[in-house]
Structures are given as C-alpha cells and as structure tokens.
Amino acid sequence: MIALLAVLEQQEADFSADVETLFEHFSDMVYRIAFVKTKSAADTDDVFQEVFLRLVRHAHKLRNQEHAKAWLIRCTLNRCNSLHTSAWNRKTVALEEYREVLSGLDTQHIELLEAVRQLSPEHQTVIHLFYYEGYSGMEIARMLGTNENTVKSRLRRARQQLRAVWGEEDELA
C-alpha cells in the first residue's frame, strides 16, 4: 500500500512538472492569441490566466505536447469567443493599453497588429493560425470544427481586408 501511495505521489509530482513545462513552453503562444483576439489588456490577462488554470483540470487528458498545443489554442479561442459575445466587449480598444508589450516593435509592425485586431474574430483566428502558428488550411479546419474551404475563404477575405494596409497577396499553403 505504501508503495502504491509512493507511485501515486510520484505521478502527482510528475503531473505538476508537466503542467509547469507546458506553461513555460506555451505561455507566449496563448498570450499572442489572446492579444490578437481580445479587445483590452485586462481581457487578454483574464483569458491568459483562465486558460492555464483550466489546463490543471485537463492536462491529464493531453497525450503529448502537440495535443497540448492544439488544446491550448482551442481553449484560448473559446475563452476569447465567449468574451466577444458580451456586449461590453464588442468595442476594440486601441493598442496604447499594451504599451509595455509593444515597446520593442516598430510602427509598421504595430500598424499591422492593429489591422489584424480590427478584423472579425473568425478572420483574426485564421490569419494568426495560418501565418504565425504555421498550420495548414486543413489543420485549422480540424481545429475549428469547420471545413477547409471555409478556412480558405476566410483567409482570402481577411487578406483582402489587410491588403488595404499592405497592398499585397500571399499564397495559401
């Protein structure tokens, strides 16, 4: 019985270490998604904290780091989407709130981020997952529970809107 308890205790220690490793590894990823998709710094912080606190309850179901990454993205998107449904959160706040976060970026980059943050939530998601996380249209479709054509058309429309700022096309992988 003592051996059994020792094994369980060790499992618990390993679990805590795994959660902290995931936090270290994916904290910027979660923050960036929340940054793009929320309307204020306070919301970004809330989503960030909530996602990792949820991770404690769900980490035992995650099979490997890739699975954990997909779960964290999905969970962050869900938390952000639930904020979008609230009337209090429909107005986008200017990036000044993120002064500290954006202090190392030049004006062009800040303008691009501002433009992405002005897109609709669906378009923000596909732009970020496609251009930054490097997921393919099919992978994004699987993650969002939609079909690949929908993802492609969202990407196309999002690019059209961004073209006003950047005036260029980008190919869909």
Place this chain on the structure above:
Amino acid sequence: MLRNRYHAAIEGVRTPPDLKARTLRKLRLELAKRKSVRRRWIAAAAGGMAAAILVVAGLRSAMIAPGDILTPLPAGEHVQTVELRDGALFFQPVSPQPAPSLQLSPVYPIRQTWTWERYREAFPRSPLAVLPAGWEVQSSEVTAYFTAPGEQADAVLAAQYLEGDAGRLSVFACDSPELLSLPVDPETLVGEVAVGAGYAPLPNIYYATLEFAQETVVLVGEGMEQETFVSLILHYAEEKND
C-alpha cells in the same frame, strides 16, 4: 510577404513578466489544491480498497472448510455480538450472563453450508434472487452460522460471483450486519436503501455498501466502467425498494 511581416510583428508580443509570474503563482496554488484533494481521495480509496480486499479475503477464507468450528468459546459465556475481523469471526463474551444453549458445546459458532434452495426458502426476498440483466452466476456460496446446533441460524451469509461482458461482480449479502465488514459507510439514500460507494483506481475496483432494514449487501466490481457499477447499485437498491 504578409507571412513574414505578421510573423515579425507578433513575435515581438511576449507575455508581460508580471502577468506570467502572477499566473504561475496561481497555477502552483491550483496544483497544490489538486494534490491535497487527491491525497485525501487516495487515502480514502486506499482505505476502502483495503476494506474491500479484507471482505473478499475474509469471506473466502471463512468459507474454505464448511462445517468447521472457527472460534473457541468457553462454555457458560454468552455471545453478545459477532463480527468478521481479519478473516475470522470474533465474539465478544459477556459474563456473568450464562446462556444455556452455549453450554451444549464447548466451542462455537458452528458453520453450515446451505444450498441456494435452502437460502431462498429462508430469504425469499433476498436481493440476490434477481440477477442484473446481462450477468450470469459463475459460482455462489451460502453459509449459516449457529451458536448452538439445531437452533435457528444466527447469521446467514450469501455470496454470488457474477460474470458479464462488462466485468466481474461479487455480491455479499448478510442478515447480520456485524458479520460483514463494510468497505464504505452508507451515506445516501436510494429510495429506502442506504447506499455508500467508492473506487480504488489502480486495481480498478468499485465497491459499495447497501443497507436495508434486515440485510446488508456489499458489492465489489472488478474491471468495469463506473456507469456499469452505478447501474448495478441501482439494480440491487431497486430490488429492495420494490
């Protein structure tokens, strides 16, 4: 390209250190809470598992040689309560209250193995009479305990070992609650039946205690899903509520 520009822009966005530190503190607190809850749960489950194993081991060892006289009791002493401990029956003698029946033999109790027909005759409404759907009896045993030969049985203990696609179930029923070690105390009511249930994760054993007015039933489920075990508890509880 948009990809490169967006990549460079968003790469510059990093979690603010104070938010990261604050979240890590909360995360560690949550992990500590989880650990503490799991510790309590593991301790309870381990206790329950030990009790369940004791019941199974105890009952099986008590049934090895039907007819044996298990516990010596000096003539002239009276039995007040009897209980199963570590696989043996323990009697608490109370003196000086002589019981005439006990003077007939120097050692008690006497154990007899009954047939299922004899059991059903004695307990026509036993919950063991109706099997849950999809389960078959693999083996069964009935033992009656007497404090004096030829008298009415003081306690009757019946065990059924069932097999089904969903796992293996052992059911112990006894009309004398003192004789049956309970793996878990009843803590809720299903109709008029008091029910308690527990789970030991590593050997994957579910256990439950059901107490009726005159009878106690212990269920031990091995290799089954929680839903299956819950349906079995409800089956036995409903049999008694009917």
